[in-house]
Amino acid sequence: MVKKLAVAIAVTSGLLVLAGFFFRHPLLAMGQGALANWATILAAFALLLGLANLLSFHATNVRGRRTGWGYSLLALIAALAVLVVGFAPELGWPGDWHLDWVFVYVYEPLSMTFLALLAFFVVSAAYRALRLRTWESAALVLSAVVVIVGQLPLGYQLWPGLVEAKDWLLAVPVTAGMRGILLGAALGAMALGLRVLLGLDRPYLD
Amino acid sequence: MALYCSQCGASNRDGSLYCNACGQRLGVVAAATCPACGAMVPALARYCSQCGTPLPALAAAPVEGEAIPFSEEEAGSLEAEAPSLGAWKGEEETGKKVTGEPSVSSFYPLPPTPVPVPVHWPGPELASAAELEAAWAAALAGPPPMVELFDKRGAWAPPGPPEARDGRATRLLRASVPRLLYLLLLAAVVLPLAYPALRADLVVQVGAETRQFYGTLESVPPKGLALIAFDYDPGAGGELNPQARAIVGHLLRRGVKVVAVSLRPAGPYLAQAAFRQVKDKGGYRYGEDFVDLGYLAGEEAALASFAQDLALATPVDWVRGRPLAEYPMLREHAGVQQFDLLVVLADNEPALRRWIGQIGSRYGLKMAAGLSALAAPPAQPFLRSGQLAGMLSGVPGAAEYEELLGQPGPGTVALAPQSLAHGVVLLAIAAGNVALLGSWALGRRRGKSKGTRDRT
Numbered sequence: 001m002v003k004k005l006a007v008a009i010a011v012t013s014g015l016l017v018l019a020g021f022f023f024r025h026p027l028l029a030m031g032q033g034a035l036a037n038w039a040t041i042l043a044a045f046a047l048l049l050g051l052a053n054l055l056s057f058h059a060t061n062v063r064g065r066r067t068g069w070g071y072s073l074l075a076l077i078a079a080l081a082v083l084v085v086g087f088a089p090e091l092g093w094p095g096d097w098h099l100d101w102v103f104v105y106v107y108e109p110l111s112m113t114f115l116a117l118l119a120f121f122v123v124s125a126a127y128r129a130l131r132l133r134t135w136e137s138a139a140l141v142l143s144a145v146v147v148i149v150g151q152l153p154l155g156y157q158l159w160p161g162l163v164e165a166k167d168w169l170l171a172v173p174v175t176a177g178m179r180g181i182l183l184g185a186a187l188g189a190m191a192l193g194l195r196v197l198l199g200l201d202r203p204y205l206d
Numbered sequence: 207m208a209l210y211c212s213q214c215g216a217s218n219r220d221g222s223l224y225c226n227a228c229g230q231r232l233g234v235v236a237a238a239t240c241p242a243c244g245a246m247v248p249a250l251a252r253y254c255s256q257c258g259t260p261l262p263a264l265a266a267a268p269v270e271g272e273a274i275p276f277s278e279e280e281a282g283s284l285e286a287e288a289p290s291l292g293a294w295k296g297e298e299e300t301g302k303k304v305t306g307e308p309s310v311s312s313f314y315p316l317p318p319t320p321v322p323v324p325v326h327w328p329g330p331e332l333a334s335a336a337e338l339e340a341a342w343a344a345a346l347a348g349p350p351p352m353v354e355l356f357d358k359r360g361a362w363a364p365p366g367p368p369e370a371r372d373g374r375a376t377r378l379l380r381a382s383v384p385r386l387l388y389l390l391l392l393a394a395v396v397l398p399l400a401y402p403a404l405r406a407d408l409v410v411q412v413g414a415e416t417r418q419f420y421g422t423l424e425s426v427p428p429k430g431l432a433l434i435a436f437d438y439d440p441g442a443g444g445e446l447n448p449q450a451r452a453i454v455g456h457l458l459r460r461g462v463k464v465v466a467v468s469l470r471p472a473g474p475y476l477a478q479a480a481f482r483q484v485k486d487k488g489g490y491r492y493g494e495d496f497v498d499l500g501y502l503a504g505e506e507a508a509l510a511s512f513a514q515d516l517a518l519a520t521p522v523d524w525v526r527g528r529p530l531a532e533y534p535m536l537r538e539h540a541g542v543q544q545f546d547l548l549v550v551l552a553d554n555e556p557a558l559r560r561w562i563g564q565i566g567s568r569y570g571l572k573m574a575a576g577l578s579a580l581a582a583p584p585a586q587p588f589l590r591s592g593q594l595a596g597m598l599s600g601v602p603g604a605a606e607y608e609e610l611l612g613q614p615g616p617g618t619v620a621l622a623p624q625s626l627a628h629g630v631v632l633l634a635i636a637a638g639n640v641a642l643l644g645s646w647a648l649g650r651r652r653g654k655s656k657g658t659r660d661r662t
Contacts, residue, residue, distance in 0.1 A: 036514070043504035100478070104479075
């Protein structure tokens with residue numbers, strides 16, 4: 001009985017939101033807006049739950065001296081430090097620079113550093129993977145070279161045709177491939193959406 | 207994280223040295239040799255990873271074939287001398303007669319539990335009982351030979367056949383080329399930033415996509431309202447911060463009011479950085495010329511809610527925490543329909559797709575996008591279909607846009623290091639293919655010399 005009620009609520013909510021996309025009616029818009037707001041509030045609570053889960057996981061690691069517990073300790077200290085800094089105005093600390101400072105001098109440099117490492121992986125992959133072993137790999141290497149050179153000022157200075165070739169590659173084969181992927185994914189999403197709306201798939205009961 | 211035994215597949219705790227089910231040393235794989243190409247393959251592999259040849263059958267499914275001449279008396283005496291041989295599945299399955307060709311050419315460890323292991327059996331050339339006995343004795347004398355297929359750091363490094371092993375100079379060259387490329391990459395990025403003279407001669411050619419983007423922003427009327435979504439992480443800031451700064455500056459100079467919002471927690475800080483960089487130059491004021499609505503939690507649901515009623519989704523602004531109705535530029539704007547333009551700054555295509563699906567297509571809002579180089583190719587269909595009225599791509603897009611604005615900035619500065627870094631990538635591709643040609647030539651020469659030895 002409880003399951004049937006849950007399915008009924010889920011299906012009704014889903015249909016209401018779906019109908020709001022197709023029909024402009026104040027009642028539908030109101031229902032849709034209310035549901036969207038509930039989802040937003042739930043998402044905010046999910047963030048809190050995620051934080052609690054993360055802290056609990058790392059605290060267990062530290063307490064049990066599991067492998068890599070030192071990193072868990074660092075994660076705990078970092079999380080708690082940012083939390084305290086975030087509550088600084090409520091704690092009566094002067095100024096409003098605290099979280100900005102953490103973002104500008106800690107988070108941003110770390111994030112950029114990690115992504116910058118990708119450049120070295122790209123060079124390594126270019127050295128190891130982009131090799132002329134077969135006709136297919138030759139096409140891949142040629143496309144990569146054309147796009148890399150054509151995207152730079154140097155490419156235009158070398159030969160303007162390279163830029164045109166790069167534009168053609170992006171406009172025709174890449175767009176065609178991406179359209180195929182997007183359409184396939186959209187059809188899959190529609191099929192999955194219908195299954196959920198009809199109560200055949202019930203991930204919310206798992 | 208669990209470790210899985212290469213011999214029996216059992217799950218072991220992280221850090222285990224030996225399998226808790228069969229005693230196999232973890233990280234060491236008993237290996238066989240592919241009968242077709244000679245490549246080393248892990249035990250229990252069904253197909254060769256190099257040539258795809260089906261590998262010989264396991265003991266659980268003995269190979270049908272011609273019986274090796276071998277009397278029951280001989281087998282009986284051998285069994286009496288070596289009773290523990292019963293642990294070898296080959297004997298269980300084949301009884302007193304040995305059938306088929308030898309399935310693998312290397313020894314395998316004896317598992318204490320009855321798990322399927324490949325048959326080890328001396329080859330047909332060992333036809334006599336004495337030879338069989340000697341082979342069994344050798345097998346029982348010590349642990350079966352194991353092949354280290356991983357190096358000290360745990361990387362997959364199977365040993366090649368002796369004749370294919372490289373000389374010291376080749377190994378040194380192979381190890382040093384990637385390191386040299388890394389050093390070149392570092393120099394390519396650092397030197398143009400340290401010495402401006404190195405980036406002086408770059409001529410920025412403005413592409414059609416950037417012109418289209420510029421035209422879209424120019425089409426927004428003065429006193430109009432533009433919404434900018436800062437949906438990227440600081441990691442992509444190298445590409446998107448210059449774009450953000452140029453776009454915000456362009457709109458504010460034209461007298462367009464700018465509202466920032468983000469579906470990423472870091473987005474509001476990035477928006478603040480962009481506003482900070484341009485506001486002092488033009489004397490723009492927070493609340494009159496631009497407002498930051500901050501972070502929206504809840505992804506697509508939050509977007510749907512935001513689209514219907516800004517004040518319901520974000521009751522107060524991010525910087526001052528005041529109700530939106532207190533800002534004159536937002537007083538008359540209930541939903542997103544009232545915006546003249548939406549610009550999405552994103553480092554991945556799904557983030558852009560969310561805005562297109564929930565707002566651009568649904569409310570018919572004119573959209574443009576500033577994307578990282580990674581996100582731009584997958585977003586091409588949206589540009590071709592007209593769902594995007596313009597698109598900037600990565601650092602080149604930022605530099606071209608700055609060129610159109612006549613104000614070279616961080617995008618133009620970043621173009622030189624990026625160009626040189628791309629040159630290093632091209633060099634890496636060339637080096638990899640030279641190495642491939644070298645290994646082919648080396649292999650051919652070795653093949654010839656081996657053929658000569660065989661003939662002699």
